[in-house]
Amino acid sequence: xxxxxxxxxxxxxxxxxxxxxxxxxxxxxxxxxxxxxxxxxxxxxxxxxxxxxxxxxxxxxxxxxxxxxxxxxxxxxxxxxxxxxxxxxxxxxxxxxxxxxxxxxxxxxxxxxxxxxxxxxxxxxxxxxxxxxxxxxxxxxxxxxxxxxxxxxxxxxxxxxxxxxxxxxxxxxxxxxxxxxxxxxxxxxxxxxxxxxxxxxxxxxxxxxxxxxxxxxxxxxxxx
Amino acid sequence: xxxxxxxxxxxxxxxxxxxxxxxxxxxxxxxxxxxxxxxxxxxxxxxxxxxxxxxxxxxxxxxxxxxxxxxxxxxxxxxxxxxxxxxxxxxxxxxxxxxxxxxxxxxxxxxxxxxxxxxxxxxxxxxxxxxxxxxxxxxxxxxxxxxxxxxxxxxxxxxxxxxxxxxxxxxxxxxxxxxxxxxxxxxxxxxxxxxxxxxxxxxxxxxxxxxxxxxxxxxxxxxxxxxxxxxxxxxxxxxxxxxxxxxxxxxxxxxxxxxxxxxxxxxxxxxxxxxxxxxxxxxxxxxxxxxxxxxxxxxxxxxxxx
Amino acid sequence: xxxxxxxxxxxxxxxxxxxxxxxxxxxxxxxxxxxxxxxxxxxxxxxxxxxxxxxxxxxxxxxxxxxx
Numbered sequence: 001x002x003x004x005x006x007x008x009x010x011x012x013x014x015x016x017x018x019x020x021x022x023x024x025x026x027x028x029x030x031x032x033x034x035x036x037x038x039x040x041x042x043x044x045x046x047x048x049x050x051x052x053x054x055x056x057x058x059x060x061x062x063x064x065x066x067x068x069x070x071x072x073x074x075x076x077x078x079x080x081x082x083x084x085x086x087x088x089x090x091x092x093x094x095x096x097x098x099x100x101x102x103x104x105x106x107x108x109x110x111x112x113x114x115x116x117x118x119x120x121x122x123x124x125x126x127x128x129x130x131x132x133x134x135x136x137x138x139x140x141x142x143x144x145x146x147x148x149x150x151x152x153x154x155x156x157x158x159x160x161x162x163x164x165x166x167x168x169x170x171x172x173x174x175x176x177x178x179x180x181x182x183x184x185x186x187x188x189x190x191x192x193x194x195x196x197x198x199x200x201x202x203x204x205x206x207x208x209x210x211x212x213x214x215x216x217x218x219x220x221x222x223x224x
Numbered sequence: 225x226x227x228x229x230x231x232x233x234x235x236x237x238x239x240x241x242x243x244x245x246x247x248x249x250x251x252x253x254x255x256x257x258x259x260x261x262x263x264x265x266x267x268x269x270x271x272x273x274x275x276x277x278x279x280x281x282x283x284x285x286x287x288x289x290x291x292x293x294x295x296x297x298x299x300x301x302x303x304x305x306x307x308x309x310x311x312x313x314x315x316x317x318x319x320x321x322x323x324x325x326x327x328x329x330x331x332x333x334x335x336x337x338x339x340x341x342x343x344x345x346x347x348x349x350x351x352x353x354x355x356x357x358x359x360x361x362x363x364x365x366x367x368x369x370x371x372x373x374x375x376x377x378x379x380x381x382x383x384x385x386x387x388x389x390x391x392x393x394x395x396x397x398x399x400x401x402x403x404x405x406x407x408x409x410x411x412x413x414x415x416x417x418x419x420x421x422x423x424x425x426x427x428x429x430x431x432x433x434x435x436x437x438x439x440x441x442x443x444x445x446x447x448x449x450x451x452x453x454x455x456x457x458x459x460x461x462x463x464x465x466x467x468x469x470x471x472x473x474x475x476x477x478x479x480x481x482x483x484x485x486x487x488x489x490x491x492x493x494x495x496x497x498x499x500x501x502x503x504x505x506x507x508x509x510x511x512x513x514x515x516x517x518x519x520x521x522x523x524x525x526x527x528x529x530x
Numbered sequence: 531x532x533x534x535x536x537x538x539x540x541x542x543x544x545x546x547x548x549x550x551x552x553x554x555x556x557x558x559x560x561x562x563x564x565x566x567x568x569x570x571x572x573x574x575x576x577x578x579x580x581x582x583x584x585x586x587x588x589x590x591x592x593x594x595x596x597x598x
Contacts, residue, residue: 007555015559043546051559081546082556089561123475125448133561159445165404166449169565173404191441196402407571412591449570457591494591512591 011047014040018048018056019209025059026216049078053097054136055213057104061139062220067104076106084109089133092116092146096137116146119156127153128160132175135214138182138221150179151188158191165197170206174214177201181221194222229476230528232483236492237521238296240514241286243490244279245299247514248306252507253279255310262319266329275511276307277329280336282518283307285424287340289526304340311337314344321350326363328373335376348380355382367395368413371420379423388430392421397435403442408458411446415461418468425468425523439465440473447478454496456485460516467523479524482517492517 017040024030040048049056056075060067079101084094091113098110119127137146150157157179164173177197180190198219205211247253255272259265264273286292286300311317314334321330331351334344354360355377361384365373374386392398395417396410406414418439421431428436443466450459460482466474486492491506493499494513500506573591 007549007552008558011552011555011559043548043552046546047552047556047559050556053560082548082553085557090557093560124444129564132564155441159441162404162442162445163448164564166406166445166570167452167565168569171562172564192404193402197404200404408573411571449568452568453570453572455570455572 007047010041010044011051014044014048015051016209018045018052019213022052022055022059023209023213023216025065026062026213026220028063043081046074046078046081049075050082052136053093054100054139054142055217056097057100058136058139058213058217061141062217069104072101072104072106076101076104076108079106079108084111087114089117089130092134092144093136095144096139096142099142116144116149118149119153124153124156124159125163127156128163128176129172131157131160131179132164132172135175135178138178138217140185140221140224147182150183151186154180154183154188155191157183161192161197165200170201170204171208171211173197174201174205174211174218178214178218178221181218185221185224198222226476226528229479230525232476232479233521233524233528235521236479236483236486236517237286237292237525239486239490240492240517240521241282241292241296241299241303241490243492244282244303244511244514244518246489247503247507247511248279248303250503252504253306253310253511260310260312260316262316262323264316264320270508272310273329273333275508276310277333277336278512278515279303280307280333280340281424282515282522284336284339285519286522288426289522291522291525291529301340304337304342308337308342314342314347318344318347318350321347321354325354325357326360328363328365328369328376331380332372332376335379338380351377351380352382355384366413367391367398368416368420371395371417375420375423388421389432392417392432392435397438398432400434400438403438403445406446408455411450411458412461414446415458415465418465422468424519425464425527428468428470431469436469439469443469444474447474451478451481454485455494456482456492457494457513457516460492460513460520463520464516464523467520467527472524472527479520482520486517490514490517 017038021030039045056071057067059065075097079094079097085091091111095110095113098108101108117127117130121127122130131146131150134146137144138150157176161173161176161180164170164176177194180192180194180197184190184194198215201215205215253272253275255264255276259271259273265271266273280303283300283304286296287304292300308314311333314337317330317334320327330347334347334351363373371391374388374391377384378386395413397414397417418431421435422428423430443462447459447462447466450462459478463474463479463482466472482492487499491499491510492513494510500509
């Protein structure tokens with residue numbers, strides 16, 4: 001399914017496809033017949049893996065089943081094909097992806113990212129949006145200064161989730177609730193009850209596979 | 225001390241009060257003859273009875289807090305005098321309360337005038353008598369309405385002693401609900417719970433500590449979302465809530481935002497809709513927000529200087 | 531076969547090269563921003579009955595003229 005006019009659209013569709021496959025692997029729905037026509041073009045698929053970043057490994061980290069070697073190899077290829085950007089949010093995502101790739105036997109170049117975003121500097125509103133963009137770091141066994149920031153500011157994350165819920169921005173709300181679930185999984189007390197939020201988000205999702213994947217990760221973190 | 229905040233709070237209150245004073249001077253906010261009796265038509269949204277009470281509230285708090293300059297105090301007194309005269313020096317309230325013993329608006333209206341030294345002896349006798357009835361205390365009402373009545377009784381000095389904590393627990397706020405499950409009208413319910421529990425900031429600690437803590441966590445979020453959507457009236461009420469707490473929990477930039485949207489003549493728009501060119505309609509649609517502006521500015525100033 | 535193992539890539543295809551619009555597209559998808567427009571709860575006509583019920587609440591809001 002080529003989208004010659006717009007890599008953004010093509011890659012977005014491929015990311016949806018890849019997120020759907022990760023979701024299947026996470027929820028045990030794998031093996032369903034997939035129409036060949038829906039499979040993204042090779043480069044788009046690599047782009048999708050690059051976008052998912054650490055979430056390529058989310059099913060393994062949450063279920064204990066190993067990441068298939070070819071999946072890890074493709075993620076490594078994607079990481080090399082699309083160059084790293086050592087600034088801001090991208091840098092922290094890349095650092096986490098590089099760490100998981102290294103664990104899977106695919107060491108890739110990774111430098112030290114800048115200081116992680118801080119709510120004191122950005123205000124809890126903007127900071128929570130940056131953390132939403134970093135929600136793919138909210139996975140078991142990952143830790144970093146970004147995670148440390150999250151542990152230090154559970155209220156700012158909860159406010160961000162509340163704000164996103166009230167703005168009816170369910171994508172951002174889900175991403176932040178994933179952080180809340182991660183906080184709970186590492187024993188940090190939350191300012192919000194997680195269960196009602198997860199239930200509400202399950203009912204009001206935005207219909208995308210990416211959000212469904214974030215929600216599924218959050219549900220598993222909450223159950224951990 | 226945040227000088228910018230003080231300056232903004234002062235400007236917001238003074239300009240809002242100036243607008244209320246000027247619009248009343250131009251003849252707005254007057255009860256028409258047919259509404260000057262005990263059975264005034266309160267279902268008519270254009271009825272001036274409610275604005276009279278709201279302006280009295282604003283005036284009474286400007287006088288209660290000793291943070292306003294002489295001009296503002298004179299204007300506050302003038303608004304109260306005007307309202308008291310419209311209510312025929314309290315006779316209208318007395319007649320309404322006498323005819324309809326279970327309604328609470330005469331008591332609530334009287335509370336604001338009473339706070340500023342206005343007295344109607346017969347009405348007070350009647351209110352004391354009614355306060356002794358089980359019936360008046362058993363009237364069914366929304367929880368934050370119940371608080372309005374209870375606080376008015378307290379302001380007027382009636383004998384009954386409410387269980388504030390128990391009353392607070394019956395409100396939406398008292399449930400410390402999921403903060404993401406609030407809507408516009410419930411936002412107003414929250415503000416009124418705090419207004420009455422604290423008697424408009426006079427007794428911040430009458431609000432149970434768990435509710436203070438709950439507001440410290442979530443009030444900034446509600447201010448943020450209704451600030452973003454230009455709901456100046458509701459946002460302003462939420463900033464009054466902030467001023468009723470022992471310590472501010474909101475970003476001072478929010479008050480600055482209200483100052484920024486205030487018109488040069490002091491009109492504070494209630495939302496993003498255009499202001500009606502008809503002065504009468506502009507008064508009716510924005511009078512409430514002007515009162516909000518007076519209260520938010522005055523109470524922020526008072527709490528900051530306390 | 532695990533769903534994640536679906537791998538349509540043919541190694542024999544021409545070597546992949548990415549252009550800067552393609553890199554830009556990936557970066558944008560990595561950092562989706564929040565929704566630009568808030569859909570925060572506003573006045574609903576269904577609540578008008580409640581406002582009437584509250585008729586006399588001092589400092590209760592006056593309902594907007596027309597809202598969605």
